Amino acid sequence: MEFIFSEKVKELQAQVTLFMNERIYPSESVYREQLYAGTDRWSAVPPIIEELKREAKEQGLWNLFLPDERYGAGLTNFEYAPLCEIMGRSAIAPEVFNCNAPDTGNMEVLAKYGSEEQKQKWLLPLLEGRIRSAFAMTEPDVASSDATNIRSSIRREGHHYILNGRKWWTSGAGDPRCKVFIFMGKSNPDGPRHEQQSMILVPADAEGITVERMLPVFGYDDAPHGHAEITFRDVRVPAENMIWGEGKGFAIAQGRLGPGRIHHCMRLIGAAERALGLMCRRAAERETFGRKLSDHGVVLQWIADSRIEIEQARLLTLKAAHLMDTVGNKEAKAEIAMIKVVAPNVAAKVIDRTIQAFGGAGVSEDVPLAAMYAGARSLRIADGPDEVHSQQVGRMEMKKYMEKAGLSK
Structure with a gap:
């Protein structure tokens, strides 16, 4: 490479x-x-x-x-x-x-799986930046790190589907320009485990949708974008709003989350770079005990550790991106899982050190560090928590070892 x-x-x-x-x-x-x-x-x-x-x-x-x-x-x-x-x-x-996000992921879903009618109605306005969208997947009553746990229902009734369920962390739902949700629910609860779910397009102004509250992240409500808890009660949408087909929801989710995860990692590396730049500037300008911060060994260690970690994270991100392009998302799943663990942790550590270098200013709104830290920390959970990705990497590593050693599990 x-x-x-x-x-x-x-x-x-x-x-x-x-x-x-x-x-x-x-x-x-x-x-x-x-x-x-x-x-x-x-x-x-x-x-x-x-x-x-x-x-x-x-x-x-x-x-x-x-x-x-x-x-x-x-x-x-x-x-x-x-x-x-x-x-x-x-x-x-x-x-x-x-x-x-979440428009990028939603546009990718529509571009790859949407019908021509769906593309004309929703994809083109999103591509033009005239509207925004939200992705209603996560639920408060189940561990949504396992998408097969989802309980929201999608029931066929003639030429329509009836939707019921409670979603939260539906990012983008607070935006006045949000005109459509991609809603994930169970359309066939008795089917094979990974074919029970479907995804369907829901106009944001459909009858039966109630935004219960906007959820803050470490105290930040991210207005006007926001992260909503929403109730869907007997929401009726046309059958043609189904994406790809019934039972394809889990497959769509896997295809959507691969690029989405690596995009988050790319942005996190940028956030870490900005934080490191701010730390260096602070170290060059600020004095304590008669010396510049840059003359204190501990601060130089923070700067060195941050540079090393950012470079490592960037290289793994590029490797994952290269493999996604050359062998496909499925074959790159180990690298995607690894970088999804590495990037948020690296960004959070670098930003945390910079906050420390800024002292009281670091936790204020005078600099962007506190908000950046909140975003980086939350991404250790969003799009799958660290533990799920680490477990996946561990399983794949054990499988390789067992096959190489000629052992059966």
Whole structure:
């Protein structure tokens, strides 16, 4: 494996970096001012976001995550990795480039499994950035790290399906532009374990949908995006809203979560890089006990450990992306699982050290570190907890050993 980027990718890296420096970073404070200017942060999106989106779109920095040239930039996972990493340095950047979760995963689902009608109605507006979406999978009453536990029901009734269930951590549901949910539930509870689930498109304004509350993450409510707990009571949707077919929900979920997981890892490396840059700047400028922070051995150790860990995480991310492109997501599942454990832990450690270097300022809103830490820590749970991925890696490693040793289990 040669981790060398093409001239096309290098040009895009330069373009995205320039846009970040000239437009994104200076707009972060503007975003916060606009967000808190109104009385209801859930009813409107800060205007700066739509302004930046228009500019990014005009520059061709749009839908870079989609490998299908009919819908996106036609970049491979490997080619997209350094661009996604740069976007991950700012909380507002992914949306500006129309590369933000959960829309990215939902667009990938529709592009790969959606009917032509579904693509026209939902995919195209998402690709154009005119609407947003949410993914209703996780449930409060079951351990959703095992998707087969899902209890929400999808019942056929003539030309419609009737949906019932309670979902939570439905990210994006608070956004006033959210117009559609992808809802996962059981359509055949008596079928084979991995063919009981289905996914279906649900208009956000469908009768029977109740947003019970918006869930904060370490105190951050992430308005206007948010993470909702939602009740679906006898929600009726047309049969043509079913994605791919009944019983395909688990397969769709596995296909959706592979790219989604690695995108999170790419962004986390970007967040860690920004944190390390902030730590170095702080170390160069701040004095304690008559010396610069950079003259204290412990701080230099924090900086060295952070650089080493980021490089390791980046290399594993690139390897996983390369394998996804060359042998497929299924064959790359070990590397995807490994990086999903490594990246959030590395990012959280680097950000934590930077918080320590900033002292009281580190836990304030004057710098982005506290919010970055909350995001990194939550991703040790989102898209599957560390323990599930580690167990998968352990099982695969044991299987290889047993086969090599000629042993049967």
